[in-house]
Amino acid sequence: MSALDAILPVYRRSDVLIVRGDGAYLYDDSGKAYLDFAAGIAVNALGHNHPATQAALLGQASQLWHCANMYRNAPLEALAEHIVAASGFAKGVFFCSSGAEANEAAIKFIRRIMKLRGTPERYRIITIKGGFHGRTMACISASGELRAVDGYAPLLDGFDHAPFGDFEALEALVNGHTAGVMLEPVQGEGGVHVHSVEYLRALRALCDKHGLLLLLDEVQCGMGRTGTLFTYQESGIAPDLVTVAKGLGNGFPVGACLANAEVAKYLTPGCHGSTFGGNPMAMAVGLAVLKEIEKAGFLENVKRCGEEFLVGLEALVKKFPQHLKAARGKGLMLGLETHISAYSLMDTMRGNGLMSAAAGDKVVRLLPPLIITSEHIKEALMVIDKTLENWNI
Numbered sequence: 001m002s003a004l005d006a007i008l009p010v011y012r013r014s015d016v017l018i019v020r021g022d023g024a025y026l027y028d029d030s031g032k033a034y035l036d037f038a039a040g041i042a043v044n045a046l047g048h049n050h051p052a053t054q055a056a057l058l059g060q061a062s063q064l065w066h067c068a069n070m071y072r073n074a075p076l077e078a079l080a081e082h083i084v085a086a087s088g089f090a091k092g093v094f095f096c097s098s099g100a101e102a103n104e105a106a107i108k109f110i111r112r113i114m115k116l117r118g119t120p121e122r123y124r125i126i127t128i129k130g131g132f133h134g135r136t137m138a139c140i141s142a143s144g145e146l147r148a149v150d151g152y153a154p155l156l157d158g159f160d161h162a163p164f165g166d167f168e169a170l171e172a173l174v175n176g177h178t179a180g181v182m183l184e185p186v187q188g189e190g191g192v193h194v195h196s197v198e199y200l201r202a203l204r205a206l207c208d209k210h211g212l213l214l215l216l217d218e219v220q221c222g223m224g225r226t227g228t229l230f231t232y233q234e235s236g237i238a239p240d241l242v243t244v245a246k247g248l249g250n251g252f253p254v255g256a257c258l259a260n261a262e263v264a265k266y267l268t269p270g271c272h273g274s275t276f277g278g279n280p281m282a283m284a285v286g287l288a289v290l291k292e293i294e295k296a297g298f299l300e301n302v303k304r305c306g307e308e309f310l311v312g313l314e315a316l317v318k319k320f321p322q323h324l325k326a327a328r329g330k331g332l333m334l335g336l337e338t339h340i341s342a343y344s345l346m347d348t349m350r351g352n353g354l355m356s357a358a359a360g361d362k363v364v365r366l367l368p369p370l371i372i373t374s375e376h377i378k379e380a381l382m383v384i385d386k387t388l389e390n391w392n393i
């Protein structure tokens with residue numbers, strides 16, 4: 001029996017044993033380097049071992065680890081104030097430790113508002129097919145995807161699923177029971193599908209027309225990944241609720257649910273909570289990450305690198321039409337749709353020194369740290385090119 005047998009087998013885990021990370025690279029126990037274009041599934045926004053997050057975590061670790069939410073703590077107040085201001089729409093933020101928890105909070109808040117407004121029959125939330133919102137019962141019910149819900153019935157009632165990108169079909173689902181609309185501005189696990197700016201604006205108008213709350217799950221696409229701090233900022237709309245997690249902690253567990261003044265109005269002590277939410281170490285790291293992303297040139301680099309990378313990927317799609325079907329995405333959230341098995345491609349590229357993340361068996365996601373340069377992109381394109389040149393299955 002190996003130590004691996006002691007881990008419940010819910011993951012498709014490769015044999016590579018990672019021991020160290022530095023910048024855009026991971027290193028295994030043999031010293032082999034991998035260009036990390038998975039970034040822990042869009043988590044290591046600043047790469048590995050970033051001096052700003054190192055300093056924030058180590059500094060806070062020597063002061064205070066945890067005091068729960070019975071008292072004030074300065075890192076919590078600092079990050080809350082900062083992220084609320086940066087959001088441009090929020091009145092307040094609730095912190096937790098993961099993306100699923102942030103979505104749970106948002107879903108609960110939507111139901112609560114409708115109840116306290118005197119319309120408890122409005123509890124249903126429209127979500128988008130192919131969406132992913134996390135692994136709790138509410139989050140898998142929201143997603144409705146078979147691979148996530150199989151075996152877990154009965155699901156939580158109250159979610160209606162609209163086809164991706166079809167505004168009329170979504171509008172047709174709105175009825176007297178509808179409370180809100182929940183979606184990822186860019187679907188991640190579903191295969192990197194970008195909702196257009198026009199679609200997001202149309203949803204905002206629809207929500208206004210029917211008094212619905214618009215909840216954007218930016219757990220994967222937020223925190224600078226698509227070229228703006230939050231993806232919705234490109235469209236100019238103001239959502240009612242936004243959830244973030246992954247990139248915010250750069251690897252330290254943290255999640256956040258941002259809400260506007262209308263939502264905040266209905267929240268009172270005891271209506272929701274989290275033991276670890278607002279943990280000073282998570283807050284110190286989150287603030288350090290946010291400040292890095294806000295530095296001059298950071299988001300411009302994401303946009304520039306994203307464009308360069310997408311052009312390079314599109315050239316590879318042309319060069320290998322028998323292996324690749326399409327390249328798409330926004331900023332540094334890119335997907336390569338394959339004819340061959342995405343898992344096989346990901347595994348073979350890893351052997352050749354490039355980490356990526358599959359999204360089902362037909363899309364390889366490329367989610368590099370946001371601090372990469374043109375040199376890293378050239379290196380990644382070379383590995384993909386070489387891998388497909390030698391593909392013989």
Ligand SMILES: *Cc1c(COP(=O)(O)O)cnc(C)c1O
Nearest residue numbers: 098099100132133134188219220
């Ligand atoms: C990863 C992810 C989640 C879930 O986050 P966890 O931290 O794993 O709970 C939710 N929504 C989206 C869009 C995600 O990509």
